[in-house]
Amino acid sequence: MDLNNIQRVYFIGIGGIGMSAIARFFNEKGVQVSGYDRTATVLTRQLEAEGMQIHYTDDIQLLDKAANLVVYTPAIPAAHQELQWYRDNGYEVVKRSDVLQEITHTQFAITVAGTHGKTTVSTMIAHLLTDSGYGCNAFLGGISVNYNKNFWSSDKAVAVIEADEYDRSFLKLSPDIAVLTAMDADHLDIYGTPEAMEDAFIEYTHNIKPNGTLIARFGLHRNKELHASNKLLYSLQNNAANAYAANIRMINGGYEFDVMHQDWMIDNVQLHIGGMHNVENAVAAITVAHLLGIGADKIKAAVASFKGIRRRFEYAIKNDKQVYIDDYAHHPEELRALITSAKALFPGRKCTVIFQPHLFTRTRDLADGFADSLSLADEVILLPIYPARELPIAGVTSEMIAEKITVPVQIMPKEAITEWLKQSPTPLLITAGAGDIDQLKEPISHLLN
Structure with missing residues (x-):
């Protein structure tokens, strides 16, 4: 091609x-x-x-x-x-991944894979390279707030690509720098078992070009099986990793921190989006930028100007009386990170989460995990399952999650949410899910404002 x-x-x-x-x-x-x-x-x-x-x-x-x-x-x-x-x-009929495969053959390719975090990390990397003047072609799985798009181009033959594990499509890519953020079980309708999914992520690292680099999250299961000529590990705060954040301070819904590495350090990095997991994501992106030779001052300026991704810990409303966060979280670990971070940033506020489960198979396979994570909230509203590409499965409904949640929970249709909110104000509201729950953002924002 x-x-x-x-x-x-x-x-x-x-x-x-x-x-x-x-x-x-x-x-x-x-x-x-x-x-x-x-x-x-x-x-x-x-x-x-x-x-x-x-x-x-x-x-x-x-x-x-x-x-x-x-x-x-x-x-x-x-x-x-x-x-x-x-x-x-x-x-000539090809999948999207076949086009991306060809791009990784013809450009210096930075690919970001992982069950979660890949959209944020790839967008952060693309922004750091663009804002600093280094340049890149960005192929993203979310809409960057800075650029209001999911693709932008450059004359430089460098590509930043979000590597999607669905349908094993990421295994076609040949990166020069590969990032791996998470290997938690998902897409078991495709992979069958968590072990088979882990095998695929390990295979992803075997496709790194000779003398390429893997930047992987510290503590991943089967970490020793990940393959690359050069391997760097990043972490939120674990100083056993090659790169990690230290002296993290929460400031006005964002963070200030230092990035530590055994060979270098960048102090007083300012990140103006919420979510402690996004500090860890920033460590990964900064590690890539440093590896490419971008200077510390340009990295700090780019991180400070990063406005995030639509529906990734996105502040729809943030003031003294009301915080409303909209997020794409559709996996138990994503929900855990989202709810934990929101409650840490805004302590003492009652936290209500409105969640739309995505896919019957995912709900069936991960119901216990969803219930555990959602129970971190003070109150939960569940929407019916969003089917996406799937047909219903007998006995698989939102009730599977609701019956295991340990805080007050209700199931209601999407159309009833705004009316319910009129009667039940909440100072910290989160809407989460990968289906069409994003259609609630505008009416909810209008109501709360």
Whole structure:
């Protein structure tokens, strides 16, 4: 696949967060981009405004028959008419990961993998490289607040890529620098067992280019099996790691800290987003930037100007009376980090979490973990499970989580939330989930304001 010789490309599932980044990559190169998605969203409307042709009906009369390349997402069902037509008629049909694979072959590639944290770390790295003037092409799984997009380009042949473990797609990448943030069990519908998933992350590290570097979170299970010519470990505060944060101070919903390494130190780093886990994420990103030779002053300025990612510990409201945080957390460990950090930053406030479980399989496999993490809140509201690509599973409902939660809990439809909030004000509110719970952010913000 020669990405430089493509004039027309068609995307099936163009509105996905990862797919849209690739679409923007081609669009900025002057390639004619068009595609299909199931429903119109804010993101697809932005793509249309940028010049891409998008339709929302699975109809072979609407696809681009002159396309040189067809890219599809694994979330698209095999029976999709347009996908079938392209395959039946001999077009080059590839997954998003195949395009990213080619990019890692032609550019200096920094890839970030992990069950959670990868969107924040990859966006932090991309921002540090861009803000400092180093330059990079960023392929992200979230919308950067600084740039209001999930892709941006540079003349420099350096790519920062969020490496997605779903469908094993990250195993196609060949990084020069690989970051690994977490190996907690997830996507067991794909992997079958936690051990098989860990095997995949270990295989990811074996794909690092010769003389490349692995930057892995300290304390990962099976850490000794991770492979790289050079390996650095980062941590939040454990001084047994190669790089870690010290002297952490909480300041106005953010943090100030020093980054310590056995060979270097950067003091008084200021991070203006919440979540103690984001301090650890910043340590990983700073370690990458230092490895690339970016100076301490430029690193500090870039971290201080980092505004975060949409729906990653995003402050929808933050004042003396009301804090409302919206977050993408959809795994028990993500919820644990989110709730723990919010309560530490705003002690003494009643914490209410509104959570929408994502996927029937994930709910079934991780119900105990969800209940444990959500019980850290003072009050929980559960929405029905968001199915995404799955069909219902008999007996798997939000009740599986609710019956194990040890604090007051209710299950209610998304449509009832704002009315319930009118009667039940809470000084620290969190909405969390990877489905369509983000549609509540605007009405809740309007109500609370």
